[in-house]
Structure formats: structure tokens, C-alpha cells
Amino acid sequence: MADLFTAKPRAPLAELLRPKSLDEFVGQQHLLGPGKPLRLAFEARSLHSFIMWGPPGVGKTTLGRLAAMVTDSHFIAISAVLAGVKDIRQAIDDARAELDVRGRSTVLFVDEIHRFNKAQQDALLPHVESGLLTLVGGTTEHPGLAVNSALLSRAQVYTLEPLSDADLEKLYERARPHLRGVDLSDPALQLLKGFADGDGRRFLNLLEQVSTAASEKRVEEVDLEFAKRSTSPSLRRFDKGGDEFYWQLSAFHKSLRGSDPDASLYWLARILDGGGDVSQVTRRMIVMASEDIGNADPGALHLAIHAAQAYERLGSPEGEIVLAQAATYLALSPKSNASYAAWDLARAFVKEHGSLPVPMHLRNAPAKLMRQMGYRQAYRYAHHEPDGYAAGQTYLPEGVERPNWYRPTDRGAERALAERQAWQRALDEEASQTEADPSSGQ
Template sequence: MTDLFTTKPKPPLAELLRPKTLDEFVGQRHLLGPGKPLRLAFEAGKLHSFILWGPPGVGKTTLGRLAASATDSRFIAISAVLAGVKDIRQAIDEAQAELDNHGRSTVLFVDEIHRFNKAQQDALLPHVESGLLTLVGGTTEHPGLAVNSALLSRAQVYTLEPLSSDELNQLYERALPHLQGVTLDADALDLLKGFADGDGRRFLNLLEQVTNAASGAGKTVVDGQSAKLSTSPSLRRFDKGGDEFYWQLSAFHKSLRGSDPDAALYWLARILDGSGDVSQVTRRMVVVASEDIGNADPQALQLALNAALAYERLGSPEGEIPIAHAATYLAAAPKSNAAYAAWNKAKTFVKNSGSLPVPLHLRNAPTKLMQQMGYHEGYRYAPDEPNGYAAGQSYFPEGVARPGWYQPTDRGVERRLGEWLTWLRSLDDGTLPEADA
């Protein structure tokens, strides 16, 4: 009779297929292929502390286990989401006992190591440095932003990549003996690979889900329609507050700047497909309209603002249409950063030149005393001057010559602005007669 309290539950497919050796590991050939750095370290049995940076489901925990196995070390795993300094101290005590009693070193795997605060990370430092612990950290966040520099200086960072279509095929082949005689046709396999989005664990979980459903229904082959009915589409890889979000947002921004409407729409679709923050998207569009387009097409700024307002009014999916509308316009518009560059130069000048006094002729004179002190004297009202321009009038502090920060390009509307400004400057110089432009 089976004892309910000692019967072990059947492990999920992803656990059944967890690699026991490097040769069973799927993916990351840039680190584990022949002659590659991690393989060489594992084969030599000379392990160093390292941090594995990559998306979920690509083998971070498994590599930590294999590191311990390769060096005959004790393996301790903690999650930075749940663990605190107390757990770190317990791991250190266990590592010391293992060394004292059995002469074995310890590999400490810290999952989501970016969740540790500075004090928690610092608690690891002396023991990593002494060699008591070989640290293997797993993180989905950029280590340079999430891990303190002292720990980074003691650990090598390795980047892990999402699993490719061929690598997911390898997982499928290895899983076949565990699928109760059920197979997938090409459409079903492609569907699951698309839903997995490079995440091996997710792929195996989906595979187990659809084959269990098929087996329960007495089917031996899963087609695309059956796979779709027994699963739900998972969101593409996207982290609203992490690297993936900002990478995609950066790619969208650069596509607008680079005048590629199709690429802009691609990254926009990726962001929205991942339920990204639309306000961040429209914010970037407004920035592009002024920073990268500027006066080459002044209408771009209004269109970007209108798209943001339209989305606020409509929401998804209808509100996505004006965003796509504005994005294609911004990408196709002529580009000029002349206004942005001029603004940066003006800020630098003000920072370096101090608080120069406002010239008297530019000051208002609402009182008789101010008039007696010369305020507003000599100011010329431009709309009443020939051509609407007070030729020769200075608007800078005393002694500051017009610096020429704003240099219009010859693109779009800005070309006409440049020609007009050049003509006005000729009036200042007296090189042209005063006539309508």
C-alpha cells in the first residue's frame, strides 16, 4: 500500500529535463561551446565567481548547479526576493562547516541577486574574497546598474541569450520520451515556440500542458488548433521597469530619429504587445519632435502632443492608431537638432557667465522713478519698425555679442527660417536696403 506521506510528487517536465552535465545543456554555446570560457573553467575544475545576466528560462540556476557539480562543491541556493542577511549568514556558516568537516568548498547561487540591497551584497564580499564561497548570481537586470561595484570587481559577468528556435527544437526532442506517446505537428510546435519567446522553462511547461490535454482526450498528435485551445498566449518578454523595456523604448526612439517608419512601428508594436507604459512612448515622441526634428517641421510637436491626448481619450486599441499615425510622421519628417544644440549652448553660457544685469532698455518702466532712472529708454517696438524688425537692436546683456548659437539647417521649414534670419542680420549690418523680405 502506498504511504501518502512518503510518496514523492511527480516532478514537472522542466525539472525532469534539467541537465545533469554540460553536454545535456541546451543553449549558450558562446559560453559553453568547445574552448569557451565557462566550459574551460568547468572542465578544469577551477571555478571563479560569476554573475549570469539574462532573461528567464535560459539556464541560470542550472549553470549554478553544474558549477558545483563540476568542482565537487556543495550547492546552496537562495532567492534574493525572500532571503535576508540572516539567510546569508546561515549559508556562510554551512559553507564553513562543509569546509571544516569535509574539506569541500561551496557554491552559493543567489537568484535575482539584483534584489539584494547594498548591505546584503556587502555581507557576501569578504567570503567571496577569501574563497569560502564561490558566488554564482542570477539576474534579469543589468549588473552594472543592479549590483554594487565591489561585488562586480570580484565576479565575472556572463550574458545569457534567449533560446533560439533550433534550441527549442532540441528541448522538444529530449522531451518526447516523457510525453505519453503524444507528438506535436509543425504548426503546434511553432505556436508553442512563439508563445515561449526564447524561455526554455516556459516552452516545456506549455509542452506538458498541451500533451496532457491531448492524452486526456485520447489524442496522439497535437495540431495547431488544439494547441491554441489548450493554451493561452503568453506575453512577449517585457519588463516594465527593467532592461527589456528601456532597450525597446530606446530602439523606438532611435528608429524615429533615424527616419525609419517601419522600424518605429515594429518597436511600437513590441512595446504595446508587452503591455508597456504608453505614456513613456508618447513622452519619447514629444522629445523626438523637439530634440530631433525641431524647426525642420514645427508641426511635429503638435502632432506628438495630439497623439498623447488622443490615447488618453480613447485608450487601447483605438488610441494606438493615432500613436502609430504620429510615429510614422515623426519618422518621415526632416530632422534638425539645431534648436536643441542652441539650447545646450545657451545653458552652458549662462552657467559660466554668471548673473549679468538686464540692460536698461529691456526693462519695463511702470513707475515714474524707473523712467527717470532710464528704464525702457532706447527700446524699439519691433512690430512698428520697417519689416517688423528693429535692425541693430541688441537683446543681450551689455558687452555680450550675439553668439550665433542657433544655426538653422537647410532642411524643411528650417531652411526658410535660416534664409529669413540671414536677411534680418544683413539689416543689422547695413549691407541690404530696408525693404520687405
């Protein structure tokens, strides 16, 4: 009879169904299907170090265990969230002992390897290079940004994909013997698949939650309404500080720039559905209104700012309508990056040429000595000139030719600016000729 000291807790469904062979593994057939790279490496029992990049619940830890199992290697698992250099040293000592005593190699699985700092990652390098450790890393962040280049050069990077509907269907069939005799209707199953959002672990947890509730209520088949009552919508796959957030935000911006209101609304809905930071969304809309629309529609900037302020006042869900209005307006506004491009050129010029002196005629002259030194002399007040424009007057440092950085497009309101700029250039050219040949102005 089991007592308090020998009884074991019932393992979660996700643990009960953890694959014990490659054939039991669900998903990632682009890596594990016939002739695919990991399948070939596992079958040849010739393992190399590799890093798996993908969302949660797609089998990273399981693949690490299988890598050790199929090669009859010692398996050590550590989490970069909790581990430090001391834990790495302990793993290295264990690997040496395993090799010396049993002649077995070691697979070191590092979960969330992107959480290791440079020193911790560097501590692994010599032992991966010597072959003492076969490193298998798991990460939800892009390895190119989160893992040292030295470590990346010693490991293959494999991208793991979210589980498809068909993959989740296979998990359901395997889970059925463990669901206390409870079946799910197709609508209920589809609901849980949607809540899982490609995460196998989450899907199995939802199945277990629903089947437990149904068993307690003596429900043999779970319908849609029961599934809704016994679960709650999970947030979609989203990480406010990770790749997924910035990918979706980037897709939203590019949809606005590409003048596609439907795609803009889609990515906006995805971000809000995932609990994204709305202030980041409105910030991007304000930037986009100036960067990609600019003077082609100056009202776009006002609308973006007002939308951000309105959301702060209204919150969700009412404020989301304002964001949708702003997004569709920005998407369909005429586009111009002329101001943005001109700003880049101006900054580059200043960086290259340094601090050129302000011309004498542009300097203020509040003191008599300054006026005696020539400050403000020859300055022409634009409001006293015909049409409010002092033709021929220069405003750049001496010796700097007009660079023509700002080149208005012929789209939207910027067309009028382009026409005005051309008119001013013609007046300047006429003034320049008059100055060169005073008799021509008579």
C-alpha cells in the first residue's frame, strides 16, 4: 500500500504522451521526415550540436531527449532561466565522469539558451568544440540575435514550426485513451485547437482540463458550449518583448506602407488579440504617418496622434474602433517618404562636414558691437519682399551649394509643395542672373 512517502503525483497528460521514439513524434516533418536532416542524423547515430528555434510547445525538449536516447548518450538538461556558470561546470564534470567511467558521450540540452549571457555561452565553447558535449539548445528568440556567433558556428540551427491542425488531430487520437472515457464533438475540438494556437502542450492541457470537467459532470461527449464553459480563451502566441511581437508590428507597418487596409486590420487584430502593448502600436502609427506619408497628407499625422489620445481615454473595446479608423486612413493615404529621405541626407551631411559657421547675415544682432561686426547685415526680411519670398537669399553656410535634399513627390498635398518649390527655384535663378549681370534687371 502506498504511503505519503512513496505515492507519486499523477503525471500531466503532456508528460504521459511525451514521445519515446521518433515515430511517436508529432510535427516537424521538414526535419524528421524521411531523408530530412535530423532524421538522417538520428538514424546514423551521428549526432551534431544543434539549436532549435521555435514557439513554445512544439517539441524542443522532447527532441533533445530523443537525441540522447537514439545515440545512447547521457542526457543532461538545464534551463538558462535558472542556471549559471556553476551549473555549466557541474554539467561538464558529469560529462567527463560519464565518459571516463561508462564511455558514453553526453547530450547537454539547454532550454531557453538565449537567456545565457556571453560569458555563460562562452563557457560551453571549448567543450562543444572538443566533443565532450553535444549541445542541443532550445530558444524562442532568433538565434542570430540571441546566441553568440562563435557558438552558432559550432551548431546547426533548425527552425521548428507551430503544430498544424492535422498534427493536433494526431495528438487528440493519442490522448483519447487517457481522457476518462470522454469524447469531444468536432466543434468542441476545433475550439480547443484554436485556443492552442499551434502549441501542443497547451492543446493537451486543454484536453485534460475539459475531460476532467466532463468526467466530474458525467458528460460523455463534450459539445461546443461545454468546452466554452470549462475553458477560457488563451492568448494567441505572442511575446511582448520577443520576436513574435516585433514581427507582427513590422507586418502591420509594412501593410500600412503598402496601402493595404485589410492586411493592416488583420495585423492590428492579431496584436490586440494577443494582448500586445497598444502604446507600441500607436507609436508606430505616428511614426509611419510622418515617415511614409509625410507631406503627401499632413492630416495623417494629426489623425494618428488623435487616435493614440482617444485610445488612452476610451480603452478597449471602444478605443479599438478608433485604431481601426486610423489604420484604414493611413493605409489609403497617398505615400511619400521625401521628408524622411531628406532628413537622412541632412544628418549625413552634418556628420561629414562638422560644425560650419552660421553666415553673418543670419546671426542675431541684439548688441551694437554685433551690428558693427556685420551681424545681420544684408539680411532681407521675407515679409517685406514680393510674395513673401526673398528670392536669391541664401540660408546655408558659406560655400555650401543648395543640396536639394527635399524632393516633393507629385502625390497628394505634396504636389502643391513641389509646385511652390519649383516656383521659388525659378525666382532664385532669376535673382542670381540679375546679380551676375545688373544691366539685365533694368
